[in-house]
Amino acid sequence: MQTLVVDHPLVAHKLTTLRDVRTDSPTFRRLADELVTLLAYEATRDVRVTDVTVDTPLAPAHGVRLARPAPLVVPILRAGLGMLDGMTRLLPTAEVGFLGMIRDESTLKAQTYATRLPEDLSGRQCYVLDPMLATGGTLAAAVHFLFDRGAEDVTAICLLAAPEGLAHLDEAFQGIGKPIRVVTAALDERLNENGYIVPGLGDAGDRLYGVV
Ligand SMILES: O=P(O)(O)OC[C@H]1O[C@H](OP(=O)(O)OP(=O)(O)O)[C@H](O)[C@@H]1O
Numbered sequence: 001m002q003t004l005v006v007d008h009p010l011v012a013h014k015l016t017t018l019r020d021v022r023t024d025s026p027t028f029r030r031l032a033d034e035l036v037t038l039l040a041y042e043a044t045r046d047v048r049v050t051d052v053t054v055d056t057p058l059a060p061a062h063g064v065r066l067a068r069p070a071p072l073v074v075p076i077l078r079a080g081l082g083m084l085d086g087m088t089r090l091l092p093t094a095e096v097g098f099l100g101m102i103r104d105e106s107t108l109k110a111q112t113y114a115t116r117l118p119e120d121l122s123g124r125q126c127y128v129l130d131p132m133l134a135t136g137g138t139l140a141a142a143v144h145f146l147f148d149r150g151a152e153d154v155t156a157i158c159l160l161a162a163p164e165g166l167a168h169l170d171e172a173f174q175g176i177g178k179p180i181r182v183v184t185a186a187l188d189e190r191l192n193e194n195g196y197i198v199p200g201l202g203d204a205g206d207r208l209y210g211v212v
């Protein structure tokens with residue numbers, strides 16, 4: 001598995017405000033949206049393209065277009081939904097699948113309550129959106145869903161990651177023979193006794209959409 005921590009002053013600036021407990025929900029949503037677009041720029045570095053030639057007003061010009069089939073973007077509900085618009089702004093032709101998952105707060109195990117994905121993902125590049133990679137249980141389950149349907153590679157875009165979550169994914173997908181990448185704005189220190197990322201930003205879903 002490959003991990004990329006995007007090192008850029010604009011990313012660090014926006015992430016700092018996102019973490020701040022005084023940041024309200026509307027500002028949090030706007031910053032999450034802006035951050036995902038910056039992260040997606042790096043995360044899509046290996047997106048498949050095909051060569052094309054277009055005519056400028058002066059002469060033919062060689063260039064590229066996104067290859068078919070289009071990439072699949074998969075936000076993990078609920079918090080991943082806050083990253084969808086920022087991603088599709090950059091990749092407007094992408095298709096979107098959905099996974100609804102919630103972590104049981106006592107066992108920290110991920111439970112799936114909704115799946116809406118294409119049956120056949122053969123040859124598809126997939127981008128999973130979830131702001132928090134904590135124990136890694138949720139993301140590991142999501143990646144399994146995609147590989148089980150034939151996805152060619154999976155790139156996860158996260159706002160924050162914990163070392164424990166990256167280690168979990170490394171172990172879970174060792175020897176799978178398919179590329180997995182995690183692109184994140186920061187690698188934090190650790191998880192606390194409740195499985196929350198420290199220093200983190202709290203519960204991303206609650207900060208985006210309110211406590212339910
Ligand atoms: O790496 P893990 O330990 O599995 O934890 C990370 C998951 O926890 C959060 O979702 P949550 O269960 O709070 O659901 P929500 O998005 O509906 O708030 C977060 O958005 C991730 O999906």
Ligand SMILES: O=c1cc[nH]c(=O)[nH]1
Pocket residue numbers: 079132134195196197198200201202203204205
């Ligand atoms: O720190 C964390 C861990 C899991 N889910 C969150 O929203 N935040």
Ligand SMILES: [Mg+2]
Pocket residue numbers: 079203204205206
């Ligand atoms: Mg939550």
